[in-house]
Amino acid sequence: MQNISIEGFQISPQQKRLWQLQQAGDRQAYIVKLMIEITGDINLSSLESSIQKVINRYEILRTKFSTIKGMSVPLQVITENNDFQINKIQNYHSKPTIFNLENGSVLDISLTNFFQNKYILIITLSAICGDIISLHNLVQEIFTAYTVKELTNEPIQYADISAWQNELLVGKEAEIGKDYWHKQNIYHLIAGKLPSEQSSTKPLAFNPQAININLSPDLINNLAVLANEDAEKIATLLMSSWQILLSRLTGEIEIAIATCFDGRNYAELKPALGLLAKYIPVSCAFKEDSTFAEIWQQLNTKISEIEQWQDTFSWEDIDSQELFLPFAFDFNSQPHQYLADNITFTVQKQHACIERFKVKLSCWLKDNSLITELHYDANLFSQGDIERLAQQWQTLLSNAVKNPETNVGKLEILSPLERQQLLFEFNQTQSAAPPYQCIHHWFEAQARSTPNNIAVVFEDEKLTYQQLDTKANVVAQKLVSLGVKPETVVALYIERSLELAIGILGILKAGGAYLPLDPSLPPAAVAWRLHDAQVSVLLTQRHFVHLIDQNQVQVLCLDADIQLSNPQLHPVGSKNLAYIIYTSGSTGKPKGVAVEHRHLLNYLNGILEKLNLPISANFATVSTFAADLGNTAIFAALCTGGCLHIISSERATNPQALADYCSRYQIDCLKIVPSHLSALLSSEYAQQILPRQRLILGGEACNWELIELVRKYAPNCQIFNHYGPTETTVGVLTYAVPTNAKSGKVPLGRPLANTQIYLLDKYQQPVPIGVTGEIYIGGDSVARGYLNQPEMTSDRFIQNPFNHTPGARLYKTGDQARYLPDGNLEFVGRVDDQVKLHGFRVELGEITAVLSQHPSVREVVVVLREDNPGQKQLVAYIVTHQQTAIDVHELRSFLKQKLPEYMLPAHFVQLKNLPLTANGKVNRLELPAPDKVRPEIAAAYIPPRNEAERIIAEIWQEVLAVEKVGIYDNFFELGGHSLLIIQLSVKLQQKFNRNISANDIFQNPTINALAKYLSQTDNQQSSSLEQSHERAQMRQNFVKRTAEAQRKQRGKNKTNL
Structure with missing residues (x-):
C-alpha cells in the first residue's frame, strides 16, 4: 500500500478548537469580515497588486488544511503562490462566502463602486486563518503597500506562532497554568440558558445572526466619563452590565461568559496575521449586596489576572459535555481610518465569529462612538427575543452608569413599555361586581327564580331550591337562637351528604362563617381547630356525636329534627366572614385562612364568566369539602340554577360506581385534581366518567398526557386549568386549553375578573417576560388574612406597591412562574423547591419537566433525599404508562441529552401511583426511600390458603x-x-x-x-x-x-x- 505524506505544520490550539466546532456542519458561520469605504481616485490594478504583495508576505493567507486517514485534525499546508483577483460586484449585499479549506482560498475580497471616487471593499477571511485584529492589520498592510509601495520589514509567520503556542501548553509552566484554570472551577457554569431560549430535541447547526443596538449619545458620554476615557475600563464596564443582566435573567448567582482575548500580549505579535484571539471563560460571583461598582472592580481585577494566564487556557481541559459557553462578549478599539494624500481607507463595519455561542454582546469603540450589537443563534432565539434582550441591557446599563453604587439586584431592567405591559396590560381584568352583598343572597335570588329546580343531589336523595332554602332557613334560625351572629365561626363536622349544602347555607344565612372539618381528622386536630377558631357551635350528623367534646362546643345534628324557632336574622355585609379553611403551616400548626363574602362573590363572578355554562347545568364535586377546591362546583351550581351533585368518597374512588352515576345524571361540569382523574381514567370507564361540557383541573400541576387522554374520551369537553391558593379564594388564574393546542406544558392561564397577578423578584420588582418570579396576587379575591396570626398575615399579605387604592394588598404565594409572551403564566415550582447539591443550584421542577417528556413516563416527582446524614441525592419517582417497567439506563441516556450531569437523579424508583394527601396533592413525605420500595411488613408472612x-x-x-x-x-x-x-x-x-x-x-x-x-x-x-x-x-x-x-x-x- 502506498504511503501518503503531507508536508505541513501543526495547527495552533485556537485552530484546533475552531476545527472541532466546524465539524458540526456549520463551517460557513465562522468567518471574519470587514467593510471598508475607500474615498479617492483609486487605481484598481495597483490595489490588486498591493493585495497580492501582502498575500505573498503572509503565509497564513496562502494556507490550506489537509488531513489523511487516521488524523483527527489537519495540518496547515502553505502553498507557494496564490493568484489573487478582486471580485467585482454590483452591491455589497452578496451571498455568504463559503470557503473550501482543503482546496480553495481562505481569503475573499470584493469591490463595488457606488459613487464617483467612492468604493466599498469587502474583505472576508475564514476564521481558522484570522481574527478581527488580523483583518485590521491586513487593511493597514494593504493601505501601506498601496500608498508607500515598499514593505520592508520581515513579518512574523503564523506557522511559527502556532508552534510557539503549542509549546506553551506543555512543560512545567503549562502545568502551573492548568492548575490555575482548574481552580477557577468554571465547569458547572457552562450550561446556562436564557428564559426565551427555544428548546430542541436534536442538535442544530450554528446559525449566527445579529441586531444593532443604538445607544444614545448621552449614555455613551456617561460611559466615557465614568471610565475616565479609558478603553479597557469601558470594556469591563460594558462586560459588567452584560454579566449582571444575564444573572438577573437566568437567576444564577455566578455567571461565566466567554470573553475574547486578542492573544497579542507581546509587542512582536501586535501586527501579526492569523488566529491568535480566543474566548476564555471569565466568571463573576454576585453576593446578596453587591453593587455595580463592586462587580465592575471585580471584573477589572479578574481580567488583569486572566491576561497573565491566557496562553495556558485550553478548551480541551474543560470537563464538560458542552462544547461552548452560552454567553459571550467581545470588545475592540482598533484604528478604523487610514489617510494618505489622495486616498482614505475607512472601516465602516466589522464582523467576527471565531467561537460558538448562544448570545454574544459585541462592542466596537470607534472614536467617540460606540457600536454595539447582539449576535445570537437564530435556531434558539427569535429576533423579537433578542430585541427585547437588547432593550433590557440598555435600560440596565443606563441605570448602572447613573447609579454605580446601586445593588445589582435593584437595577431596573424593564423598559417603560415592558413595565406597562407587565403591570397593567396583562392585568386588565376590571369587571362589574355582582349585585349582592353576600353569597347566600345570590343563592336566595336564584331560589326565588327557580324554586322547583333540583338544587342538590346525594345518591338517591334530592332537594329543590325551595326545599333547600327552607331547610337552610330553619338551621339559620336555630343557630341565631344559639348565639350565632356575624363573625361567629360555626364548625361543619359532616360527611358528604345533603346536610352539607344545608349546613353551609344555614350558617351563612345566620350571619356566621362556616369552618369545614373532615371527619377523618384525628380528634386532637379537630379539637385544636375548634379552639383556635373559637367555635361555639358545631353542626354534625348523629353518628359523629360521640367523637365531639360537647364541653367544648354546642352540637347540632343536621340529620335530626331541629325544633323550629323564629328569631330575627342578623344583617350581614360583604366584609363579614364567610368561611375559614385551615391549611398546613410551616411551624407544624395549621393556619386558618379567613375569607369574606366579597372575596367569594368576586371569585364566583369571575369563574362563571370563564365557564360560560348554560342555566341548569349539572355540577359534580368529588373532593373533600374541608378544602376550598369544591367551592367552585358548590356555589357555581347553587347560584345559577344548576344542580349540585355531591359525590360520596366511596363513589369518587370507584371508577365503575362513578361512571354509573355520571352516565345516569349526565354531569356537565366536573372539578378534580389531575392525579385523581388520571387514576380514574386508567379504568375501562373513562368515557363515562368525564363530563359533557366543562372539566376543571386544579390543585396540582397538570401534564399534557392527561389533556390528550381527556381529548381522546371526551373530544367535545372544554378543559380548564385552574390555579389559586386558598388565601386568594379558590382560584385566580384560568387557562382554557385550545382544541388545536399541541403538546407542551399546560399554562396556568390569565387572571379572573378584578384580580391582578404580579411576578416579582426578591426585591419585589417585576421580572421580564420569560423570567421566573414569585407569584403575588392582588385584587378583590385576596382574603382577610390568617386567623389569630397577625404577624404571619402581615408577612404574607403585604401592601400593594402597584395600586395606590387605600387598603390594596398583595398575597405572597411562594409559587414560582414565568410569563409567556401572550400573557399566560406558566408554573415553574415552589420557591422552596430549589435545592443545592454539591455546590450546584438545582431546580427540581426542571428535572421533572424533562422526565415528563419521556414517552413512557406518565407521572413523575423528583426530590432531594438525605436518608443517611450528609449523603444527599436526587431521587426520581416515576409512574409509567400502562405500568411498563422503567429502563434506568435508557432514562439516564435520555436525561443526559437534556440536562447537565449534576442534575441526573441518582436513583429511579418506579411506583404504581404517586401517594397523595387528603387534598389530592402529591405527598412527598410518603415517597419511599430508593432502597426500600415499601414499608417493612409487621405481620408474619402466611401464604394464601384457598x-x-x-x-x-x-x-x-x-x-x-x-x-x-x-x-x-x-x-x-x-x-x-x-x-x-x-x-x-x-x-x-x-x-x-x-x-x-x-x-x-x-x-x-x-x-x-x-x-x-x-x-x-x-x-x-x-x-x-x-x-x-x-x-x-x-x-x-x-x-x-x-x-x-x-x-x-x-x-x-x-x-x-
Whole structure:
C-alpha cells in the first residue's frame, strides 16, 4: 500500500478548537469580515497588486488544511503562490462566502463602486486563518503597500506562532497554568440558558445572526466619563452590565461568559496575521449586596489576572459535555481610518465569529462612538427575543452608569413599555361586581327564580331550591337562637351528604362563617381547630356525636329534627366572614385562612364568566369539602340554577360506581385534581366518567398526557386549568386549553375578573417576560388574612406597591412562574423547591419537566433525599404508562441529552401511583426511600390458603408492586393509598364480578378479611350506628398514621385549582 505524506505544520490550539466546532456542519458561520469605504481616485490594478504583495508576505493567507486517514485534525499546508483577483460586484449585499479549506482560498475580497471616487471593499477571511485584529492589520498592510509601495520589514509567520503556542501548553509552566484554570472551577457554569431560549430535541447547526443596538449619545458620554476615557475600563464596564443582566435573567448567582482575548500580549505579535484571539471563560460571583461598582472592580481585577494566564487556557481541559459557553462578549478599539494624500481607507463595519455561542454582546469603540450589537443563534432565539434582550441591557446599563453604587439586584431592567405591559396590560381584568352583598343572597335570588329546580343531589336523595332554602332557613334560625351572629365561626363536622349544602347555607344565612372539618381528622386536630377558631357551635350528623367534646362546643345534628324557632336574622355585609379553611403551616400548626363574602362573590363572578355554562347545568364535586377546591362546583351550581351533585368518597374512588352515576345524571361540569382523574381514567370507564361540557383541573400541576387522554374520551369537553391558593379564594388564574393546542406544558392561564397577578423578584420588582418570579396576587379575591396570626398575615399579605387604592394588598404565594409572551403564566415550582447539591443550584421542577417528556413516563416527582446524614441525592419517582417497567439506563441516556450531569437523579424508583394527601396533592413525605420500595411488613408472612385468597394476593402484589403478600398483611401498611384503592377495586370487580367499594377495602384491609367478605352470599352492608362508628374509627386510625406528614405537606401544596 502506498504511503501518503503531507508536508505541513501543526495547527495552533485556537485552530484546533475552531476545527472541532466546524465539524458540526456549520463551517460557513465562522468567518471574519470587514467593510471598508475607500474615498479617492483609486487605481484598481495597483490595489490588486498591493493585495497580492501582502498575500505573498503572509503565509497564513496562502494556507490550506489537509488531513489523511487516521488524523483527527489537519495540518496547515502553505502553498507557494496564490493568484489573487478582486471580485467585482454590483452591491455589497452578496451571498455568504463559503470557503473550501482543503482546496480553495481562505481569503475573499470584493469591490463595488457606488459613487464617483467612492468604493466599498469587502474583505472576508475564514476564521481558522484570522481574527478581527488580523483583518485590521491586513487593511493597514494593504493601505501601506498601496500608498508607500515598499514593505520592508520581515513579518512574523503564523506557522511559527502556532508552534510557539503549542509549546506553551506543555512543560512545567503549562502545568502551573492548568492548575490555575482548574481552580477557577468554571465547569458547572457552562450550561446556562436564557428564559426565551427555544428548546430542541436534536442538535442544530450554528446559525449566527445579529441586531444593532443604538445607544444614545448621552449614555455613551456617561460611559466615557465614568471610565475616565479609558478603553479597557469601558470594556469591563460594558462586560459588567452584560454579566449582571444575564444573572438577573437566568437567576444564577455566578455567571461565566466567554470573553475574547486578542492573544497579542507581546509587542512582536501586535501586527501579526492569523488566529491568535480566543474566548476564555471569565466568571463573576454576585453576593446578596453587591453593587455595580463592586462587580465592575471585580471584573477589572479578574481580567488583569486572566491576561497573565491566557496562553495556558485550553478548551480541551474543560470537563464538560458542552462544547461552548452560552454567553459571550467581545470588545475592540482598533484604528478604523487610514489617510494618505489622495486616498482614505475607512472601516465602516466589522464582523467576527471565531467561537460558538448562544448570545454574544459585541462592542466596537470607534472614536467617540460606540457600536454595539447582539449576535445570537437564530435556531434558539427569535429576533423579537433578542430585541427585547437588547432593550433590557440598555435600560440596565443606563441605570448602572447613573447609579454605580446601586445593588445589582435593584437595577431596573424593564423598559417603560415592558413595565406597562407587565403591570397593567396583562392585568386588565376590571369587571362589574355582582349585585349582592353576600353569597347566600345570590343563592336566595336564584331560589326565588327557580324554586322547583333540583338544587342538590346525594345518591338517591334530592332537594329543590325551595326545599333547600327552607331547610337552610330553619338551621339559620336555630343557630341565631344559639348565639350565632356575624363573625361567629360555626364548625361543619359532616360527611358528604345533603346536610352539607344545608349546613353551609344555614350558617351563612345566620350571619356566621362556616369552618369545614373532615371527619377523618384525628380528634386532637379537630379539637385544636375548634379552639383556635373559637367555635361555639358545631353542626354534625348523629353518628359523629360521640367523637365531639360537647364541653367544648354546642352540637347540632343536621340529620335530626331541629325544633323550629323564629328569631330575627342578623344583617350581614360583604366584609363579614364567610368561611375559614385551615391549611398546613410551616411551624407544624395549621393556619386558618379567613375569607369574606366579597372575596367569594368576586371569585364566583369571575369563574362563571370563564365557564360560560348554560342555566341548569349539572355540577359534580368529588373532593373533600374541608378544602376550598369544591367551592367552585358548590356555589357555581347553587347560584345559577344548576344542580349540585355531591359525590360520596366511596363513589369518587370507584371508577365503575362513578361512571354509573355520571352516565345516569349526565354531569356537565366536573372539578378534580389531575392525579385523581388520571387514576380514574386508567379504568375501562373513562368515557363515562368525564363530563359533557366543562372539566376543571386544579390543585396540582397538570401534564399534557392527561389533556390528550381527556381529548381522546371526551373530544367535545372544554378543559380548564385552574390555579389559586386558598388565601386568594379558590382560584385566580384560568387557562382554557385550545382544541388545536399541541403538546407542551399546560399554562396556568390569565387572571379572573378584578384580580391582578404580579411576578416579582426578591426585591419585589417585576421580572421580564420569560423570567421566573414569585407569584403575588392582588385584587378583590385576596382574603382577610390568617386567623389569630397577625404577624404571619402581615408577612404574607403585604401592601400593594402597584395600586395606590387605600387598603390594596398583595398575597405572597411562594409559587414560582414565568410569563409567556401572550400573557399566560406558566408554573415553574415552589420557591422552596430549589435545592443545592454539591455546590450546584438545582431546580427540581426542571428535572421533572424533562422526565415528563419521556414517552413512557406518565407521572413523575423528583426530590432531594438525605436518608443517611450528609449523603444527599436526587431521587426520581416515576409512574409509567400502562405500568411498563422503567429502563434506568435508557432514562439516564435520555436525561443526559437534556440536562447537565449534576442534575441526573441518582436513583429511579418506579411506583404504581404517586401517594397523595387528603387534598389530592402529591405527598412527598410518603415517597419511599430508593432502597426500600415499601414499608417493612409487621405481620408474619402466611401464604394464601384457598383460591379466593390466592387471586386477591396476586392482585395486591400487582397493585402494590410487592413480590409476596401474606393474608394478614394490612393493605395500608404495605403502602396502599387512595389512588391504589381505585386500582384495587377495579381489578377485584373484574375478577369477582362484584361491586367492591373503597369503603369495603377500608373495612377489610387484609386479604383474609376481604376474602371472607367476598365469600358471603349476603352482600348487603349493615347501616347500624355501631358499624358506622367502626368505619369512622378505622378511617381515623389510617389518617392518624399519616396526619403529621399531611399537615407538613399541605403547607407546600395548599393551592387549590
